Amino acid sequence: xxxxxxxxxxxxxxxxxTYALVGLGFSIIYNASHVINFAQGEFVxxxxxxxxxxxGLGLPMPxxxxxxxxxxxxxxxxxxxxxxxxxxxxSVVTLIIITIGASIVMRGLAQVFxxxxxxxxxxxxxxxxINIAGATxxxxxxxxxxxxxxxVFALRYFFDKTMMGKAIIATSLNRDAALxxxxxxxxxxxxxxxxxxxxxxxxxxxxxxxTLTNFEAGIMLGLKGFCAAILGGLGNGMGAVAxxxxxxxxxxxxxxxxxxxxxxxxxxxxxxLVLFFKxxxxxxxxxxxxx
Amino acid sequence: MMMNLKSAKTGGILxxxxxxxILPAFLSNAFQYEIAILIGFNAIVCIxxxxxxxxxxxxSLGHGAFVGLGAYGSAILTMNQGWDPLLSMVIxxxxxxxxxxxxxxxxxxxxxxxxxxxTLGMGIIISIVINTEDQLTGGPDGMYVDGLSFMxxxxxxxxxxxxxxxxxxxxxxNLIHSPIGxxxxxxxxxxxxxxxVGVDTTQYKVLIFVVSAVFAxxxxxxxxxxxxxVTPDIAGFFHSIELVVMVVFGGMASTFGAVIGAAILTTxxxxxxxxxxxxxxxxxxxxxLTMIFLPKGLVPSIAGLLKKGDK
Numbered sequence: 001x002x003x004x005x006x007x008x009x010x011x012x013x014x015x016x017x018t019y020a021l022v023g024l025g026f027s028i029i030y031n032a033s034h035v036i037n038f039a040q041g042e043f044v045x046x047x048x049x050x051x052x053x054x055x056g057l058g059l060p061m062p063x064x065x066x067x068x069x070x071x072x073x074x075x076x077x078x079x080x081x082x083x084x085x086x087x088x089x090x091s092v093v094t095l096i097i098i099t100i101g102a103s104i105v106m107r108g109l110a111q112v113f114x115x116x117x118x119x120x121x122x123x124x125x126x127x128x129x130i131n132i133a134g135a136t137x138x139x140x141x142x143x144x145x146x147x148x149x150x151x152v153f154a155l156r157y158f159f160d161k162t163m164m165g166k167a168i169i170a171t172s173l174n175r176d177a178a179l180x181x182x183x184x185x186x187x188x189x190x191x192x193x194x195x196x197x198x199x200x201x202x203x204x205x206x207x208x209x210x211t212l213t214n215f216e217a218g219i220m221l222g223l224k225g226f227c228a229a230i231l232g233g234l235g236n237g238m239g240a241v242a243x244x245x246x247x248x249x250x251x252x253x254x255x256x257x258x259x260x261x262x263x264x265x266x267x268x269x270x271x272x273l274v275l276f277f278k279x280x281x282x283x284x285x286x287x288x289x290x291x
Numbered sequence: 292m293m294m295n296l297k298s299a300k301t302g303g304i305l306x307x308x309x310x311x312x313i314l315p316a317f318l319s320n321a322f323q324y325e326i327a328i329l330i331g332f333n334a335i336v337c338i339x340x341x342x343x344x345x346x347x348x349x350x351s352l353g354h355g356a357f358v359g360l361g362a363y364g365s366a367i368l369t370m371n372q373g374w375d376p377l378l379s380m381v382i383x384x385x386x387x388x389x390x391x392x393x394x395x396x397x398x399x400x401x402x403x404x405x406x407x408x409x410t411l412g413m414g415i416i417i418s419i420v421i422n423t424e425d426q427l428t429g430g431p432d433g434m435y436v437d438g439l440s441f442m443x444x445x446x447x448x449x450x451x452x453x454x455x456x457x458x459x460x461x462x463x464x465n466l467i468h469s470p471i472g473x474x475x476x477x478x479x480x481x482x483x484x485x486x487x488v489g490v491d492t493t494q495y496k497v498l499i500f501v502v503s504a505v506f507a508x509x510x511x512x513x514x515x516x517x518x519x520x521v522t523p524d525i526a527g528f529f530h531s532i533e534l535v536v537m538v539v540f541g542g543m544a545s546t547f548g549a550v551i552g553a554a555i556l557t558t559x560x561x562x563x564x565x566x567x568x569x570x571x572x573x574x575x576x577x578x579x580l581t582m583i584f585l586p587k588g589l590v591p592s593i594a595g596l597l598k599k600g601d602k
Binding site: 030036083086087089090091092093094096097098100101102103104105107108109111112219223226227230234261262264265267268269271272275276279280281 | 344350397400401402403404405407408409411412413415416419420423528532535536539540543568569570571572573574575576578579582583586587
């Protein structure tokens with residue numbers, strides 16, 4: 001009984017950590033630019049598929065991973081420089097459509113260069129399951145959790161202590177005031193997209209050994225990461241992490257105790273219920289509207 | 292000013308009628324008719340969606356689900372229950388309308404990205420249900436549906452869809468220039484200001500949400516009778532996105548923009564098929580470039596350029 005529960009919990013927090021990283025990516029870009037980046041899932045896909053590609057070139061695993069993160073970060077920079085920056089001042093819906101266009105382009109590129117097949121990435125330290133109180137956990141799940149925790153702390157440090165991190169927060173609070181204070185808002189946007197892309201890539205690389213990857217692998221991950229970000233309150237980084245964990249655990253419990261066919265629906269049912277009662281997410285500020 | 296608006300409206304409808312009447316002269320095979328009919332179907336959904344997005348300022352990333360409800364409602368009632376197709380269509384539309392009405396209040400309280408998330412979630416849940424309840428819907432394989440016995444040939448369908456399209460444009464333009472339309476535009480401009488001057492914003496948002504859902508449901512029903520087949524893709528996330536993209540591409544808050552957006556984005560993939568594997572890549576690039584350089588969409592941007600030219 002307890003072992004079963006523990007088993008679902010393990011798979012839930014592994015999923016949750018992935019959604020948390022994707023959700024953080026949404027939050028960072030939203031904070032800097034108020035854009036919801038519908039290509040976030042494609043960053044995740046590029047991370048996984050990029051690793052497959054560089055491993056195929058014969059590079060050792062750590063180098064292949066770094067190369068895949070670098071490649072995805074370049075796409076993040078490119079998206080900001082070539083598509084978001086030129087469209088400054090466009091309406092929110094227009095910006096959303098631009099990022100949807102970007103996601104179609106990235107999927108199209110991946111399909112042209114890497115085909116439609118599913119690819120496997122070898123687990124970082126073996127496939128031997130570890131036994132804990134009657135339940136098992138894959139070493140790769142520990143990698144997912146460990147790296148996520150590290151990244152969350154690193155990001156906290158980045159936003160609290162470094163100049164660039166503080167500049168991003170200032171820009172998200174009030175763009176014009178930040179500009180007047182001499183903050184290079186253009187650079188802030190540029191860095192945010194790159195950082196967000198790198199986070200997405202890392203999430204993609206970490207889960208690829210567990211779930212396999214192909215050119216469409218980012219779609220559902222992206223949508224559930226969006227759920228995580230909204231659940232935690234848009235723009236609230238720690239909220240996105242908590243949101244990701246809640247979505248992941250709910251999904252694993254739903255699949256385990258309810259019906260596995262509806263596993264993908266759990267995240268969305270949860271988000272609708274939460275939004276009906278808390279329209280700004282669990283930890284979002286209920287802002288008053290300035291007229 | 293008023294005269295101007297009215298003549299623009301009548302003129303636009305006349306041009307649309309002329310295009311529909313003359314087009315068959317240029318259509319030489321069944322495939323081309325098929326595309327024309329698909330354009331008509333998509334345009335009608337987009338006209339309804341444009342009322343919500345363009346005039347109400349409320350985004351919906353789940354409208355494919357309403358098309359899917361109409362399609363599957365009709366399919367299940369005619370094939371599993373043996374009901375009359377037209378009656379099935381009406382029942383499906385009423386059901387969709389009631390569902391939209393029930394979820395409209397809690398959903399439309401949300402703003403901006405939260406609303407986008409909620410409509411997206413609603414759409415995905417409906418599409419997962421259609422995919423999973425395979426005893427009722429045939430699951431991912433889809434289901435076969437009998438056509439309408441009196442619609443013997445494709446040409447009949449062409450004229451039916453053409454007539455429905457003209458009616459939808461007319462109805463949409465009338466709604467926009469009615470007190471309801473003015474109230475909606477006030478909601479889009481500033482919801483708080485609209486409320487202050489006494490507009491019951493929630494009521495109007497709910498009304499337009501239900502109207503656009505019913506538009507979508509009816510098109511879904513007709514679509515399924517036309518093609519005799521339906522798969523869950525019709526209710527999926529990508530279909531929903533496609534519809535929003537058509538509205539924004541053609542130009543928000545422009546009824547004819549919605550029609551032109553639907554026409555271009557339905558036809559474009561057919562022209563790109565020669566690119567084979569590169570098709571999606573090029574489609575995405577065209578979409579991005581259009582939105583970057585014409586952020587208001589084709590029709591309003593071009594109309595703006597023409598006005599500048601006048602001066």
